[in-house]
Amino acid sequence: MECWSIGVAPFSQYSIIPETGSGVFMHEMSIAQSLLDIIKEEMEKHDAKILRAVRLNVGQMTAVVPQALSFCFEVITNGTELEGARLFMDIVPLKGYCPECDVEFTIEDYTFMCPSCGGSKIETIGGQDLSIVEIEVD
């Protein structure tokens, strides 16, 4: 496609980038795939052959449904040498920090406000990440 600046583009002039996705509807599938990539990389690094278990931290404020992620992980490892590995997920609560008061606190009801001074200039220090913590291998 040619790139036009301001001007009139004929009706049919646009490009279509087709089928870039994985063909599945849950974003947990993308996440499971990324997780699997990291696991394979780490296993290779440590010359491990069998995957027993994986431990994850799932922040409270992530768009991840643990059951859906478990399901997707099972689906993509099914029939591979990593089949049967158990997935443990710890939910990490949302935590905030108020620089004014120098206090840390748990954020309740997604209300981003300091419980001491009522201020809204707070930093989120936990509960937003999605990370792999540990793998158990042989």
Added chain:
Amino acid sequence: MKISVVRNILEANERIAEQNRDLFNENNLFVINLMSSPGAGKTSLLEKTIDALKGDLRIGIIEGDIQSSEDAERIAQKGVPVVQINTGGACHLDGNMVRDTFPEFNFKEMDLLVVENVGNLVCPAEFKVGEDFKAMILSVTEGDDKPAKYPLMFHESKVLLINKTDLLPYVDCSVEKIREDSLKINPDLDIFEISCKTGKGLEAWYEWVKDAVRNKRSKKR
């Protein structure tokens, strides 16, 4: 044997998003990642915004949909460069899909790129594509309980556009409640009440976009 790993699961996407962002920055291109539920008015907002700003700004659009090119056809009629991404099932755009469109654009000749994400109030908030800001639309027909139900997107967005305000007389939706609940989740949120149908409230949004583009260009490298 237990191996401590400690890695962000989305690191691969975030690396690509970071590369996209570097490229946008090199070209002083201001990029918005526009998100909402299906039917909230993303494409209508873009049509209005293009009409209003194309005399001042050089705009490009990336359209993300599971299927079809209807949105790209609508945008192409406005005479700006547009690329349609069909995700073939995936419920969000990621850094890689957005990167695939780059050969279709000439970023040096652009001021503003809007990435219209797949209609979905959950998943797109989790995936960066290299944007400067995320902006979201909530239409009043969806109800005022949405900030409480879908906090992540409200938290990640810089801008909230409350659309279809012309329908307020016909629906049980309190704009005040939307404002209060979303500011609790994100005190820095810029909120605009708009109607893409009547045009009400859109001037303030246009000014916000022009200011944001100006700020980006003044950071010229």
